Amino acid sequence: MATRSALINVMVRAAEKAAKGLVRDFGEVEHLQVSRKGPADFVSNADLKAEKLLREELQKARPEFGFLMEESGQSKGSDATARWIVDPLDGTTNFLHGLPHWAISIALEKAGEIVAGVVYEPIGDQMFWAEKGQGSFVNHQRLRVSERRRLEDCLLATGIPFKGRGDHAGFLAEAESVMKEVAGIRRFGAASLDLAYVAAGRFDGYWERGLSPWDAAAGALLVTEAGGFVGEIGGGRNPVFGTSILATNSHLQVPVTRLLKGVADKLSLSAKA
Template structure:
């Protein structure tokens, strides 16, 4: 299926950044044994990937705004449109030589995400969606899972690290959820967690303390694959609050009630 000109631009930028990241990823294992370690190297790879994406997107659409993890926000001449970019989601995985990380690019129009791309270069899986046109992985149409029972379902989340303030709430979530489901996965890349919900690999996902660039594209994937997406608390904006939950229709309400502690 052929997407719009904007979507094609996003996919091209994601693939270019992915090639750059894969090349650098091959060096990470060698750097693990060096005295300095790979941290500085990975930071440079991350910044270079964002530069490549930004150059492609701003050349193709010079009036759009840009919000990137590495370079922050730049307002565009067109105030209604902006790119939201995470050049390397899953940095810790990348740093440790784990092949589970992604490039995430979303296009926002008048406050709504209308196009999204999540590219997993290590597996060459390109997840993409446009509002009203469905969600896809490469050439395959995606649908959320058809499971209806919590006890049969697996869920994904991010477990905070380094004493972050959302850790106590997440541990409480896990204590309530794990006895009533088939398992919880913590794979370390929010954009891919959402893509996997869209693909039916995970039955649901929730997380607190995420940034807009982590989840913007993935949220659209889930919606276009037939899933439900919201903030954890009613009335909140998941992109603004950084607290998101999603699942298929049968699981969404019971799952959200458990995470809310209701």
């Protein structure tokens, strides 16, 4: 059985405490669907309440650390080298529509490197966690990325741009290129869980553009500690703070990169023509 460090226990306790309020609020979303105003404001308040609680819990345990949070932005601590990167509710649209696929994501960055991460999916009570050099786990079970090598056997996940966000034409070109080669593509709507599922071998790979650091920080560490590859689609190695992310097992990094890069090159040539 895996033994969690004091640091991971701090993160786990904070996530579990915030989850109680979110689960309670999630139970109310179905009733709010029928109201004229809709549940958007309610969900926003649930998000803010969870973020406030997470800040309080993490600050109590490590008062010297700073924060980078989805709702309240960045704040520095007395230790300029350490900060928590937090998404209190990843999968807000799922939450809003009563879909039970959303998570709390907490990562710790030290000296520019993600050293610990927790992704908690409360409805299924799945606590994914990893610490640099110590492996990746769900609850107390060790995680390993899949061993699939042939694209035709692989299931990939992605994120689809929506109204007012992202390059719709570019995404459709990427999806068309990928879907011809793989067993399937899934879009579940919570980047942190997509990455956790790659770490668990449930997905063989995942790609997305335009994420924020709090979407990817904890999940990226889960994948690397489970033996996988995480980088940027174009070959960069800073996916948490870059413009894109690609996570795969080690066998699929090259073929999936080639597929996506081929699309990008074609679009670039087309734009210049």
